[in-house]
Amino acid sequence: MRVYNTYTRLLEEFKPITPGKVRMYNCGPTVYNYATIGNFRAYIFADVLRRSLEYFGNEVTQIVNITDVGHMTSDADEGEDKMSKAAREQKKDPWQIAEFYMNAFFDDIKTLNIQPAQKYPRATEHVAEMIAIVAKLIENGHAYVTNGNVYYDVSSFPGYGRLSGNTLEQLNAGARIEVNPEKRNPQDFALWKQDPKHIMQWDSPWGRGFPGWHIECSAMSSKYLGDQFDIHTGGEDNIFPHHECEIAQSEGATGKKPWVRYWMHTRFLLVNGQKMSKSLGNFFTLRDLVEKGCDPMAVRYVLMSTHYRQPLNFTLESVEGARESIRRLTDFRRRLNDASAPADCAALPEILRKGKEGFDAALAEDLNTSAALAALFDLVREVNKLALSRADAARVLALLQAFDHVMGVLGEVKEEGLAAEVEALIQERLESRKRRDFKRADEIRQQLKARGIVLEDFAGGTRWKRE
């Protein structure tokens, strides 16, 4: 498998530190609001990556953090942090806000068929670990204390800027930041802050305060994955400053390099070709889409079917298309039940082999999900031309399920029953057709259609599906 590493800007052969075992950290949600489909693009990418690694035979330990300490909002918001702002607006305390939106997040990932990570550590439960790293950084000469605040001294870490492609000089030149006289360099970032107005506070060796933006990921990743691990993912907006600072913290504290072997970042999502924003009216949470009648699996399909390093243009039309694509696949699967050829099809093994080869090769090339889907649809078309035996159908089904372990859009085969009355009608219709009483047959089909049951006749009888 090859993956694109943001750090080296190269496609690299993926080799986990421990063969067959992958340790992965995904930047998770800040739980001050519902996650948007833009956020979910990143989470679904992480999910498909994890599923692909498993598909290729790896055991994956996946950690997703829950940021339940406030990050600051934009400058325009006058520096109020996101948690406090939500708390004020909703007249709740920040802890309640975090609890509420964390649960909403768990509901949403279930709706999107995202496999649960092994652990979802919460920042507020790891403040002691953060303090330990900050202390270590001070001891190692990477951080300094002023007025109860602790800052990271970026000039002490020569690699600062490597991930994002910035240099300190460039950052200085473009700086629109005001000089904070407490800081040695304008780019120094806070590891621990004091502010009596802040609602969430903890005791520390430097006084009562709260942790800086970036320290939680350094603390929680090393706690659950060790001082060095394989993959770290996030949205492209995390590259700088968040991940840049994390590297400086973790490598500065442990002295071990590289902290992370492969950095993988998802590109942003656009809606109707534009940045998602409330003023443009193209701002969607998963719940917004479900309310509009979008099938969550179709949303998942849209989000996973574009390569993760391409901008994804999300449109309601594309969700509709995705729903039809899924239907083509589920119809295909359903039809396998009716396979009844007396002998195995000689052409099938080669078609399956080619399909799997194409699918695997696409995934192995930096998770090219679009190409993987193309290989799957090619296979579907070829198989649709064949007359399959029961054993053939089982072979196709097994492969389809293996593919869906990665895609996660088809779900389990549901053994759904029908009401006895409906069964009776279908039976009656079969008999009507035998008598060539097509009037009655069509009447029954109309009747069932009104109840959301679609009938399809084929050589071996009649099959049904729900609309």
Add this chain to the structure above:
RNA sequence: GGCGGCGUAGCCAAGCGGCUAAGGCAACGGUUUGCAAAACCGUCAUCCCCGGUUCGAAUCCGGGCGCCGCCUCCA
């Protein structure tokens, strides 16, 4: 101003120097069907614009135009 990326059919989207530019959706024709549905076959793109490099460019280079991300901690 600095750094990075994108622009391929009505829509979504692969391809990143060389077979007829993948795949899905939609649309339209046909085969099949009692009628349907599903399925199958067919039709549907000179790859944003202009110039250049090359035997050969959607793919590389230069210049436009459009869109997107980042450029920090602040209270």
